[in-house]
Amino acid sequence: MDCVKTATRLKGSLCHRFIFFTICLSSFQDVVVLGMTPEMNHFSSLSELASPPSTGLFQPIEISPAVIPHYPFPGESFPPMYPTFPTTYDPVLTGKCPVNFSALSDIMDKTASDCSQPLAAFVGNVICCPQFSSLLRIVRGYYSTTTDKLGLRNMTANDCFSDIISILASRRANSSIPNICSVEPSNLTGGSCPVKDVATFEKMVNTSKLLDACSSVDPLKECCRPICQPAIMEAALQISAGESLISDNKNIVGGPNHIDALNDCKGVVYSWLSRKLPLEAANTAFRILSACKVNKVCPLDFEQPYEVIKACGNLTAPSPSCCSSLNAYIAGIQKQMLITNRQAIICATVFGSMLQKSGVMTNIYDLCDVDLKDFSLQAYGQEGCLLRSLPADVVYYNSTGFSFTCDLSDNIAAPWPSSSSMTSLSLCAPEMSLPALPTSETLGSPGYRNGGVDLLVPIFLFFVFITLLY
Template sequence: MLSGAMGCVKASIRLDGSLCHRFILFAIWLSSFPDIMALEIKPTVNHISSTSELAIPPKSGLFEPIEISPAVIPHYPFPGESLPPMYPAFPPTYDPVLTGKCPINFSALSDIMDKTASDCSQPLAAFIGNVICCPQLSSLLHIFQGYYSTSSDKLVLQNVTANYCFSDIISILESRRANSSIPTICSVKSSNLTGGSCPVKDITTFEKTVNASKLLEACSSVDPLKECCRPICQPAIMEAALKISAGQSLISDENIVGGPNHIDALSDCKGVVYSWLSRKLPLDAANTAFRILSSCKVNKVCPLDFKQPLEVIKSCRNVASPSSSCCSSLNTYIAGIQRQMLITNRQAIMCATVFGSMLRKGGVMTNVYELCDVSLKDFSLQAYGQQGCLLRSLPTDLVFDNPAGVSFTCDLSDDIQAPWPLSSSVTSFSLCAAEMSLPALPASETLGSFGM
């Protein structure tokens, strides 16, 4: 066990300027894990109405994470007594069994392998896959592909070699406490290392076809604050991918630019461009750049799965003032979706807009977010005691620490009201518009770090 710390949520607040960061240790346990016991908790009200009269919790019990700060961790009368089984234990690190057929010295990539294993840790991967685990795993594969190709003129791996190397990568990550299901969680496979249907796979043809110096200049240093709204690296990668995929359209009439086969080739060619960049950039610079580009992509959409909110529409369609039945129905619905995963602050804005648009389409015209005090954090995974966590929109990593467990940084943990959409359509929605910038958080009179 990790000193009994996994299984508790440990929060400390660091106020820096106008941003509020919360360091939280989350323990997510599921009955599907043999050494993690699911604990049924009677929920408190997670996101609730304007008055105590409206604070009606769901009737059924929910399986939720538990928050226990260091000050309230239960003390047991016998020092030698172990903690209850609700505290999950990671499997010990072990030597992985490798195929022996992947001609790579993995020790050169040890640091990024450790980072990926931590970001995809066993009990958390399914809940942070969209934001933390999968972007880092994708970056690792791009970097591995480039590293592998440094000893040849190829930018990709052959199919058989890719199978062996991909298997070894996953085995090494598993041995370092990563979830064994990350290929499924992140929809990656060995063919991601092969270049697929991209017609250009060698470095000589690549550098003759694209403006290599322009590409390297655009992506050597990616600005995390500007790239998503005023991109420089992304269009350079797309331009290079379009150029090396252009020959694909000459093979048959079906592969005209914009056709299904050309879209596949374009996607595969983007992987080849990433491989080339991995050869040219230092490992840390490549990983940072790839993670920022991933963040731009994941923050454009809401990753949550919304079922039709028929009960909410029925209860809230004609309300004009706080209603106990409307807020109870709304809170019960949100209590279900917030169990899906941790999301970023920008994703929360998207999710609130998407869900609000569904309600408007059903005839709910009143801003029920305001009536029922629904906050942005209500759309992300909750800790016990209404401690909602929204991850920052910038790349975030998990940190594994033997005595402390696994920690990550939460942002926008204050009760910022969820935005109610102005219409039932979100087609023109953009987080880059000035009016959709994230709301400013109150500055603290006392700045600094308040413990870990």
């Protein structure tokens, strides 16, 4: 039974129009994933973006209801696109990690699903890595409840990190998560932060204020009118300021600088919060804060589009050669990863600015019918899927495999920059915007970003489920 027949049998069963995007894979075979490094210039900094178009695209995007289909015909045998997945197994642990992982089983299951072996490379930037980062913060917080330490010692961190990866892999997760997310065992430690114990932390920080700000993070307001983020930064600044009082690094060659200490102290603050908040509340809050960060940056890699520039320069009317070159270039982008609707707006603006700087001044997105979804992962020439801007999870069903929901930003035209002048881009409505707050990023630390990936062998996207219901 092919996808078209399946879609036909479903047509008319609902009164609204939904787009379902379900990816199932035939087996957990070995996957080779390579980072796609641009040969020429890479444009992803918001400081290099062109002015946003004067349309409503840059208002907060409405999020569509989540709908994940089950196999629609349970009475019939499963077709080939519904494969049988291997069972889980008991992991082999080091026996040296003092953390009781059974108490964190639900969070471990969620992380394993979000970082599933076949999908982790495609959803790492938006789903897997934010959830894995949240898991590590929760592990540190749980560890502190019995030790009063807000970070693990280096050797203990190595053992616990190894156990975490082993447990996740035994639950169908990709064992390459550390590489996909650029995470190391040191993320479980306090690093160079001078304050690593609960007692000292609570003496130096207004913990009531911190807890009030981060106990309940509003997913619709936090990214534009932050409350928890500045509270975390304030606490990190307070405990990192004690560095000079605790140890003198001036005479240590290669000693940690203040930026390193500030970033590490933010991790300590997260550990304290996860110690105080219920597990699910902490995970939800941390995922929302991650979403605020990842939705500010285009995660795609753009190579210099020489052929597009050559074919589309000085264009005033539709041109087959221009659109052919543009489509060929975008087809390469579509092999990288799934991105959110907000990231797609930024990516379209980044690429448009890149073309404008090279002399392509005509809105070729409009001439060639380029939509936002064209910047996300495609499967066998089918429609692309834009993930929602709010945190989402991958769901595993025995019948359908790993599934997730696409946002219903159907055929929204990709925004062409209004001019070649470079300004910062905001996806917040004017009434929701506030002056930028000082963060570790503005102080010089690298932003959270994962590069694009190219799938080599042997993964197959068996099932692209797109239904148009009227």
